[in-house]
Amino acid sequence: MNLFTSTGAAILRRVDDAGFVLDLLVRTVGSLQKVPRRKRFLLDMAFNAGVRALPVTMVVAAFAGAILAMQTGIELKRFGDTGVLGTITALSMCREMGPFITAVILAATVGSSMAAEVGTMKVSDEISALEVMSVDPVNYLVLPRVIALAVMCPTLTALSDLIGIFGGSIIAQQNLGVSQSRFWMSAQDALTSSAMLLPKEVYVGLLKALVFGIAIATVSCAAGLRATGGALGVGLAVQNAVRNSVILIIVLGFIITWFFYFLNG
Amino acid sequence: MIELRDVCKRLGSRQILDGLSLRVEKGMNYVLMGPSGTGKSVTLRHIIGILKPDSGSVRVDGQEVPTMDREQLMALRRRMGYLFQNGALINWLTVEQNVALPLEEHSSLSRSAIQDRVHEVLRMVALDHAKEQFPPSISGGMKLRAGLARALVTQPEYVLYDEPNAGLDPIISHQIHQLIAEVRDRLGVTGLIVTHSRACATQCGDRIGIIQNGKIEVEGTVAEMVASEHPLAKAFLGGGSD
Numbered sequence: 001m002n003l004f005t006s007t008g009a010a011i012l013r014r015v016d017d018a019g020f021v022l023d024l025l026v027r028t029v030g031s032l033q034k035v036p037r038r039k040r041f042l043l044d045m046a047f048n049a050g051v052r053a054l055p056v057t058m059v060v061a062a063f064a065g066a067i068l069a070m071q072t073g074i075e076l077k078r079f080g081d082t083g084v085l086g087t088i089t090a091l092s093m094c095r096e097m098g099p100f101i102t103a104v105i106l107a108a109t110v111g112s113s114m115a116a117e118v119g120t121m122k123v124s125d126e127i128s129a130l131e132v133m134s135v136d137p138v139n140y141l142v143l144p145r146v147i148a149l150a151v152m153c154p155t156l157t158a159l160s161d162l163i164g165i166f167g168g169s170i171i172a173q174q175n176l177g178v179s180q181s182r183f184w185m186s187a188q189d190a191l192t193s194s195a196m197l198l199p200k201e202v203y204v205g206l207l208k209a210l211v212f213g214i215a216i217a218t219v220s221c222a223a224g225l226r227a228t229g230g231a232l233g234v235g236l237a238v239q240n241a242v243r244n245s246v247i248l249i250i251v252l253g254f255i256i257t258w259f260f261y262f263l264n265g
Numbered sequence: 266m267i268e269l270r271d272v273c274k275r276l277g278s279r280q281i282l283d284g285l286s287l288r289v290e291k292g293m294n295y296v297l298m299g300p301s302g303t304g305k306s307v308t309l310r311h312i313i314g315i316l317k318p319d320s321g322s323v324r325v326d327g328q329e330v331p332t333m334d335r336e337q338l339m340a341l342r343r344r345m346g347y348l349f350q351n352g353a354l355i356n357w358l359t360v361e362q363n364v365a366l367p368l369e370e371h372s373s374l375s376r377s378a379i380q381d382r383v384h385e386v387l388r389m390v391a392l393d394h395a396k397e398q399f400p401p402s403i404s405g406g407m408k409l410r411a412g413l414a415r416a417l418v419t420q421p422e423y424v425l426y427d428e429p430n431a432g433l434d435p436i437i438s439h440q441i442h443q444l445i446a447e448v449r450d451r452l453g454v455t456g457l458i459v460t461h462s463r464a465c466a467t468q469c470g471d472r473i474g475i476i477q478n479g480k481i482e483v484e485g486t487v488a489e490m491v492a493s494e495h496p497l498a499k500a501f502l503g504g505g506s507d
Contacts, residue, residue, distance in 0.1 A: 121355075121356075124351065124353065125349045125350070125351065125353040126353050126354070126355055126356070128310075128315060128349070128353065129347070129349055129353035129354075129355075129412075130355075131315060131342075132313050132315070132342055132345070132347040133342065133366060133367040133370065133415075134338075134339040134342045134343055134367070134370070134371060135366065135367070135370050
């Protein structure tokens with residue numbers, strides 16, 4: 001009975017948390033008209049997010065591209081087909097690895113810091129102070145953060161796609177005997193579309209990044225806004241923010257891939 | 266006028282307020298005292314509409330606060346200032362920006378008019394010299410004075426003070442008390458002050474109520490309370506207190 005009760009309570013807590021995040025997202029979307037008013041803060045947030053996450057994202061993306069090329073290249077070499085290595089690396093980076101890597105790094109660096117900032121404000125009464133001044137914490141604190149990550153996540157993803165492909169090209173040349181020109185021609189083939197400026201893979205990857213950015217910022221701010229009980233509460237908020245963001249990145253990534261490649265052909 | 270009648274509030278498993286009633290007349294400072302954890306700050310949060318009572322009535326100028334919609338609540342809050350225990354300043358804004366925030370968000374004043382008003386209240390709380398500083402680099406007393414300036418900048422009719430001298434030395438506390446009294450006398454602002462301090466209660470208050478077990482246990486004018494034989498009044502306002 002105790003196990004039953006505690007499991008039920010845990011499920012209810014999760015449902016309540018999910019409801020809070022959804023409500024926060026709806027309220028954030030509802031306050032989009034305030035974006036011009038928060039322009040300066042938004043630019044600060046976007047700049048900070050970019051600066052904080054850029055070096056790590058680039059290093060990780062370069063190595064991810066290199067690993068991808070190495071692992072794929074080993075198998076392709078057995079079949080004597082390393083000519084398509086550029087295509088495979090480029091598509092994998094743009095479709096999956098780039099958005100995923102960028103989002104996880106943003107969740108760990110920027111999302112955690114958002115949860116800590118908002119959580120500290122919550123436990124030190126700064127959020128209450130905003131409320132009593134009739135300043136809506138959603139459009140004052142959450143909106144700029146969500147927009148900043150919605151812009152920065154695709155931007156960093158585009159950069160990490162490029163750096164990842166570059167990392168792959170180095171390995172292709174050094175370890176697999178694929179020349180730079182051959183690798184980049186193959187990658188270029190994959191990233192050119194006759195119908196659109198770029199192929200579907202790039203757009204789907206950037207869409208994923210946009211959704212991930214919004215999800216990370218919303219989940220992190222929600223965790224901060226629900227923080228209670230001083231430093232311990234802020235620590236828990238950061239933990240929740242990173243954990244929930246990573247889970248959401250994986251689940252949303254799956255849903256978007258499924259939608260564009262299986263449901264919609 | 267602020268009026269609370271038979272207000273009950275449970276937070277978690279604890280009954281915080283249990284039939285609390287009090288009345289703050291216009292132009293007076295009402296001091297709410299009582300042991301820690303008896304619901305003094307919770308009472309303030311009901312008046313400003315951050316918390317809703319489980320039962321009972323909370324009225325400001327005859328308007329029922331718990332039933333107000335968002336717009337009405339915002340309008341009420343624009344007529345009220347709230348001084349938090351630690352000032353609750355926004356850390357990434359300077360003192361000046363913190364004080365200007367409510368005006369920038371809600372008033373139609375020009376930038377220069379806002380600046381003039383901000384400098385006026387900063388001078389009043391003797392913080393004009395620190396306007397460029399950020400909250401983490403100023404003392405607790407300065408944070409409180411900045412918080413008071415922010416509460417006053419919109420020219421509110423009411424100010425709620427949540428432990429305005431908590432953690433301050435006697436000299437700074439005395440300055441804060443003088444400021445609170447000045448706000449009432451010079452600006453005609455009605456105040457509700459939550460404090461444990463005898464000095465604060467006697468220097469700033471017109472009436473004092475002491476809360477215990479979720480309701481006002483004893484109440485009266487400052488003179489009546491200081492002379493009272495009630496054990497709670499003696500504990501909080503007797504010679505050995507503070």
